[in-house]
Amino acid sequence: MKKHNLGKSRLQVSPIAYGFWRFGGTDVKTARTKVETALEMGINLMDHADIYGVDGGGQFGDAELLFGKVLQEAPHLRDQMVLGTKGGIVLGVPYDSSGAYIEQAVDNSLKRLGVDVIDLWQIHRPDFLGHPEEIAATLTKLRNRGKIKEVGVSNYTPSQFRALQAHLSFPIASHQPEFSCWAHEPLRDGILDQCLELSVTPLAWSPLGGGRLAQTTGDLADGPDKNRLINLLKVLDQIAEEQGKTRTQLALAWVLQHPAKPIPILGTQRPERIQEGAGALDVTLSRTQWNAILVAAQGEPLP
Ligand SMILES: NC(=O)c1ccc[n+]([C@@H]2O[C@H](COP(=O)([O-])OP(=O)(O)OC[C@H]3O[C@@H](n4cnc5c(N)ncnc54)[C@H](OP(=O)(O)O)[C@@H]3O)[C@@H](O)[C@H]2O)c1
Numbered sequence: 001m002k003k004h005n006l007g008k009s010r011l012q013v014s015p016i017a018y019g020f021w022r023f024g025g026t027d028v029k030t031a032r033t034k035v036e037t038a039l040e041m042g043i044n045l046m047d048h049a050d051i052y053g054v055d056g057g058g059q060f061g062d063a064e065l066l067f068g069k070v071l072q073e074a075p076h077l078r079d080q081m082v083l084g085t086k087g088g089i090v091l092g093v094p095y096d097s098s099g100a101y102i103e104q105a106v107d108n109s110l111k112r113l114g115v116d117v118i119d120l121w122q123i124h125r126p127d128f129l130g131h132p133e134e135i136a137a138t139l140t141k142l143r144n145r146g147k148i149k150e151v152g153v154s155n156y157t158p159s160q161f162r163a164l165q166a167h168l169s170f171p172i173a174s175h176q177p178e179f180s181c182w183a184h185e186p187l188r189d190g191i192l193d194q195c196l197e198l199s200v201t202p203l204a205w206s207p208l209g210g211g212r213l214a215q216t217t218g219d220l221a222d223g224p225d226k227n228r229l230i231n232l233l234k235v236l237d238q239i240a241e242e243q244g245k246t247r248t249q250l251a252l253a254w255v256l257q258h259p260a261k262p263i264p265i266l267g268t269q270r271p272e273r274i275q276e277g278a279g280a281l282d283v284t285l286s287r288t289q290w291n292a293i294l295v296a297a298q299g300e301p302l303p
Contacts, residue, residue: 009150016043018035032070042278048086049089068112068114086176102139152172152203179192184294195262207267
């Protein structure tokens, strides 16, 4: 995979990332296979968060700990990757971006991952009580001390992004919103426009709608969005058939094709599906096809 700079930083990242939200269990061999498969496919950007583990029935920090065990067993893998993680979600609070908390979160992630430096440290969600000046001073300190290389945000609004950027002397490298043909708000909420304006790399979380876009239509649960989703899946299937690709490859290609060059973060835990996801880079959608997918997703024509 051809690498490019993450935002204006010097980090060289693949156009597709691998994410660790669903990374669980205790078996280091299975965990290592997932990481190695991603790296073999040319995927070098790894997206963690300190809280990953909790949603899989585990504990805060479990995904980072398991990943740390993989790196302990195979230390040579560390140099092949751009290691990203996030912090700032605290169970029961639920957000804390105070300087003291961020410093502690970074130290704890470094320990769990067993590394000297985090390549990309991201604020997981905005903390309304966090002052951007204090956040920026803390991130600058951590960067100057060599604990983190670059900074990103996730789930920020464009104005929250701008407020933080105003207090930093270096550019924020990435912004991570949910973005897929199912969750396409970043097209219009200003996030992708801001990424284009400031040369920030968008990282697209849940690029398959958290698995919705991979479902068979017969299995869909009833709900107000059911018919719209069925229609979207039909349109994706039709174009996939024309192109000789899979539906999930089409859905990922739709994300990849936005001019801001969003990096879809694959969430599958199955090595063969990591390989399938990498195949999305071979898909080119025409403007008509890209728009047809958007129209099906939003359930109404473009004006
Ligand atoms: N910043 C944030 O707030 C935030 C929030 C959520 C996620 N994220 C990031 O985004 C990453 C991806 O999120 P996600 O896991 O929801 O991504 P996703 O790719 O949209 O969904 C992955 C889910 O789809 C399922 N799936 C079913 N068929 C599939 C197929 N053919 N190919 C691929 N997957 C298939 C996977 O199951 P199998 O494992 O069985 O394949 C998995 O449960 C996370 O790991 C995390 O790094 C960030």
